[in-house]
Amino acid sequence: MVDQRRSGGTGAAGDRGGQNGPEHFLVVFPGYHRPWANWIAQRLEAHGRRVTLQRWDPPREVPLEEALGDLLLSTGRVLLVLNDWFFELGPRAPGEWNDVLRGYVADQAERFAAVNLTNRQLPPATAVLEPVSLWGTGEDEAEERLLGRLGIEYRRGAGRRSPAVSSRFPNTPPEIWGEVPRRNGRFTGRDDLLTELQSRLTEAERGNSACTLLGMSGIGKTQIAAEYAHRFSTDYDVIWWVNSDDRNIQRDRFGELAAELGLHSGSEPGERIRAVRDALRRGEPYSRWLVIFDGWDDTEGANVLLPHGPGHTIVTSRNRGWGDHTDVLEVPSFDRAESTAYLMRRAPHITSAQADEVAAEFSDVPLPLVQAASWLGESRMEVPEYLRMVREGRLSAVDEPVGDGFPHSSLTSWSILINRLRRTQPQAVEVLSLCASFAPGRIPLGLARAYPQADLPEDLRWMSTDLPAWTRALDTLVNYSVLTRESRGPVNTEMGPHQETVHMHRLVHDIVSRLTNDEHRDAHRKAVRTLLAEADPGNPLDSRQWPQYAELLPHLEPSGALSSRNSRVQAAVLNCLRYCVRSGEFTAGTRLAEKIRNYWTTFMDPLDQQMIDLTTQQTNLLLAAGSNREAYELGRALRDRLRAAQPRDELGELSVNSGLAGSLRRLGRYEEALELQRQVLEDAERLLGGNELISLSARHNLGVGLRLLGRYREAYELDQETLSRRESVLRARHITTLNSGNAIAHGLRLLGLYRDAVARQEPVVRLHVQILGPLHPQTLSARKQLALARRREGGFPQDVGMLMDSLMEQMEQVQGRTHYTTLSFINDYGNYQREHGDLARAKDLIAEAEAGYRALLGPAHPVATGMLANTGLVMQAAGDRGEAMSMFESALAGLTATLGADHPWVLGCALNASGGRNFNGRVADAADLSRDTLRRSRRVLGDEHPLTLSCQTALAGDLRALREHEEADKVEADALLTLTRTLGAQHPHTLSARQRNRPYWDFEAYLG
Structure with missing residues (x-):
């Protein structure tokens, strides 16, 4: 096997190889020691020598003397990189190396030199090479010894280059090394495959250097990835291994890299992942990184986890779908020489022909070959007897195929091993059986x-x-x-x-x-x-415990924990489910909750406390995932059972009713939700007291319900009280206290107090970023509130645009494009784009948000209906006034039917509809609607609310179109005076009114 590289050195030197120019060295190494060969080459080149690297693993059929003779065809000297593994290549018959060293090599001793990388015993005749030991040395000492052995004057620091452009000294580990499996000292062959893998990674387009090792189970993908990490470790500053058999473990493990990189991120897995991906993309603090995802068979979520940037990514998988995301390198079985070499090294007593027969029996698949070699080597059994047992074995329990092309004969081989262990080491079988559980x-x-x-x-x-x-x-x-x-x-x-x-x-x-x-x-x-x-750590709300929960999670179902009747086990299962809720693992949590329910309903009373707790957590997960109807039906069924039960379980009813109120809010049934939420708050304070966490949450949710009904002043006053209580009981930095801060700023904005909203929200956002991190879902919500408040404040629209642009990308990364929180911001961003000139983009964004909400909520939901107003505004801006008016009228009629004529959303739609009528020549109808809308807005929102003043400005325009100039001027002057006093003379609303532009209202999609 040859892997050559020639390098020209600088500086004069005698040519001991017989040619003019710098002295030449052929550095011969097994692939296992590539890092040492690269370092040796760099140091020799730095001292003015020419170097050729040659990976060496001559077939055992080639006589050793002939293989060594081929090396001497090179000019100059041959430097052998030795350890005990070097002498196992082939492998060779016992004594062959000693014979050749004493004879052929001794005769050519002036052409050979060697370095020794082990403290283990080498063949005695190795002494003829006078190997210098580099084992356990530091870099300067190793370089001095190497050069001294070759007769080269050592110049400390000569030619030292930045680690960013050269390989590190092999004994110096990467800055960050994350759980890479131990190096397999028996790793065999695969040199060409590893070289090909390196070539694909290094030659790929910068920023997209990812390769999937694809192959069936047992083919050796994991071993190849681990060997690559060790063999090429000197080329990287960060090597991070991510076990990817289980999605939760995968996400937690990848997110743990954030702390190693020194990133300031929150504790939520998705947030850490995004921080890690951003750091890897930028190459800061390290640009030479390698991330290995081992056993990643489900390509779902690839776009969320797969990093891009200056570093490299390796995936091991059985799924050919990875060809859509990465380069793919097929991992074949061993070639026959690799199979037989491995077998003969592990079981030295077998012959070449016997090794060939065993390799054929197992189709050269590495995993069964490893087991066969282990068995033959440990037991010293003769191959004919072993193969007879394998071929004649009858195992009724495993008649069905294993799949993936795995040799069926290997089942018998495993049976032989386990039967022997039962006789000689029964405790090993007990450990094995425990692992299988x-x-x-x-x-x-x-x-x-x-x-x-x-x-x-x-x-x-x-x-x-x-x-x-x-x-x-x-x-x-x-x-x-x-x-x-x-x-x-x-x-x-x-x-x-x-x-x-x-x-x-x-x-x-x-x-x-x-x-x-x-x-x-x-x-x-x-x-x-x-x-x-x-x-079970017992506290799934503590993010420091999340890695342990992630480790426990995949073992729940195989162990039978989901069907256990043991209350302690059931409590642990529920805590794992709570971990999914808290950490944002909504998809995994929803699946787990459904499995738990399927098991528990077979033996547990629906009104047992564990079932009530399960329903509470499952409802939270369904609502978080946007499955609102499913959450409602789940809660309603349990509520009906609780109501019919005697005696009453008041705490159970409290828990279920809280979830039901949330479901009703999401379904757009705001009056029902508010009534039920009032009952929840009353029951919580009666049963638990007013300052318990559940009671404070109930009070906060009542404010949410009031806001959805347009009762902004009541909601704001209630939120102030909730914030005060939370600051007193839970302190200012508690996550729910921060959420009350968001609610206060939201309330101020809805009340039209834009500058107050900005001033209130800026420190709230800073606290969110400091405590939860910039990408925590609640932080994103806080940042959204600040962006919307700044937009309404009317200061610097370009700054608001840049803020919204970056926030849009981050929200999509956090929740996905179709999640209700992302759809809400897509709508907000579309309104901003329409207002500031990018009409084509606004049209696309508003259409996407409207379609998304219709699919998620149904066309009759108030939010889906309200979206028609924004669609109409885009049409109107594009000049399609007839269709725009149709949209405005549809939104007005739909929301009036569901929310009543006095809801602020309805008033906003009426403002748009009056404008549509005006632009389409129905001026009298427009004036009638404007007059009625103004009257209602003054009663609902007050004389100085921006929406009221917009209605007043619109009425002035309609009156002027009807030639009622005296009344128009009076209405307009009063509106301008109030706008100037409340918002300022330079606020966009004031300037627009002074320029007699028709006011409009854009709809904010808010689900609570």
Whole structure:
């Protein structure tokens, strides 16, 4: 195998290779030691030498003397990069290396030199190469030793380049190294594949350097990705490994990189992810990064997680859909030489022909070959007997195919191993059976030792008390390549037994589950459920505990925790669900809640407290995801049961009614929602007191209901009281106190007090960013309120436009384009674009928001109806006045029917409709509507509200069109005077009224 690079050095030197020019060195290395070869080449070039790199793994069919002789065809000297692995290449027959070293190499000793990278024993005759040891040295010492061995004068610091443009010294780890699996000392072959992977990543278009290793289970994708991380580690400053079998673990793990990068982000997973992606995109603080997503089979969410920027991304997957997102590199089986080499190294007693026969039996698929090699090497069984057992085995429990092209014969091979362990190491089988009761992938096995108080079955109690037996059992399974130990550091840092985490390949998990399905399975699954319950941190609202919940989550269903009747386990399951609500994992949480309900309804009374708690959390998740009707039906069914039950469960009714009130608000049934919310607040204060968290939330939600009904003054006064109580009870920095601050600013804006709203919201936003981070959903809501207040204040529209533009992108990243919060801002941004000249973009945005709300809420919902007003304004601005009037009249009629004639939304639609009538020649009708609207607005909003003054300005225009100039002038003068006094002479509303532009009202989509 050859991998060559020639480099020209600078500076004079004698040519010991027989040619004029700088001295030449051929650096020969196994692919495993590429980082050392690159560093050696850099140091030699820095001292004026020419270097060629040659990856070397000669086939064992080629005599060793001939292979070494080919190296001497190069000019100059041959530098061998040695360790014990170097002498296992091939592999060679025992003694072959010593014979060649004593003979051929000794005769050519002046052409050969060597460095030694290990402290382990090498063949005795290696002494002829006089290898200089670089093992365990620092960079300066290693360079001095290397040059000294080659007779080159050492100049400290010569040619040192920035780490950004050169490889680091191999003993210096990257700045950030995140849970990359330990390097597999038995990694075999794949050199060409690794070289191809590196080539694709480095030659890809900057900013989009991502490659997926695609292949069936057991083909070695994870091992290749891990080897790439180790082999090319000197080319990166950040290497971050993300286990992606489970979406929640994946998101939490990727988000953990934010802290390592020193980013200021909040605790919510989505927020950390966005901060990480932004930092990687900008290449700050590191531009040389590698992120590896291992086992990412579901491409959903790829656009949200997949990073772009100057670094590289590797995905391992079985899903060919990754071709739509990344470059794809197919991972084939071993070639036959790789298979036989691996087998012969692990089981030195077998012959080449026997290794070939075993490789053929398992179709050169790495995973079963690893197990076969482990078995043959440990047991010393002869190959004919082993293959006979594999071929003649009859396993009724595993007759069905494993799938993915996995060789069926390997099932028998695994059966042989497990049967032997039952006889010789039964405790290893017990550990194996326990692992099979977790989900595949990352398994927190140390829980068995971390919680000795757990009620484990008798056959597992030794795990928490007998540390030597525990260690022996794990070592056995690792030696037989059934499990791998996981490490959190760049070196093999040992963790305590209670922290032990192992990884079981999903295919191995599947096979082991079938082969260990004995009478202990139910007891072992119960043990796992017990351990998960013990490991529950107990506080899913604390973001510091979220990584632990993310680790527990995938094991709930495989362990049977979702169907458990144990109250402690049920509490842990509910806490995991609360974690999904709090952390923003709405999709995963919704799926989990539905699974829990499917299990619990088979044995649990619908009115049990656990079912009520489940309904509360499921309602929260459904509402957060925009599934409003489903949330309402779920709550209503439980409410009806609670009402019919005796005795009454008042706290249960309180919980369910709170969710129902929220559902009714989202469904546009505002009067019903307000009535029910008043009852919730009354019950909460009666049962719990006025200052409990539930009571304060009920008071806040009552303010939301009042705002939706247009009762802005009442809502504002109630919000002030809620804020005061929350500041007193919960303090100013509590998340719900911050939310009350948002409500206050929103109320001030709706009351037309724009400058007050800006002044109030600016410090609220600063607190949100400081406490929750800039991209937390509640922070985005606060920033939106500030943007809208600044727009209404009328100061610097360009600044508002830039703010809204960046906020639009971030809201889409947080919730997606079709989520109700994003649709609301799309609508707001469309109104801004229409007002400031980009009519084409405004048309697209308003159409998108209207269609989105109709699909989400239905066409009769007040918000979907109100969107017609904005569509009409776009049409009117484009000159289509007839269609615009039709939209205005439809919005007015629809909202009047659902909200009544005095709702501010209806008054705004009436303002637009009067303008439409005026522009279409129906001046008398316009004046009648304007007069009626002004009267209602004064009664509802007051004489000085901006909407009232807009209605007054509109009426003046209609009167003037009717030639009633005296009344028109009086109405107009009064409006201008009030506008000047309240908003200022230079406010856009005042200037527009003075210029006699027809006023309009744009609709803000607000769901509460």
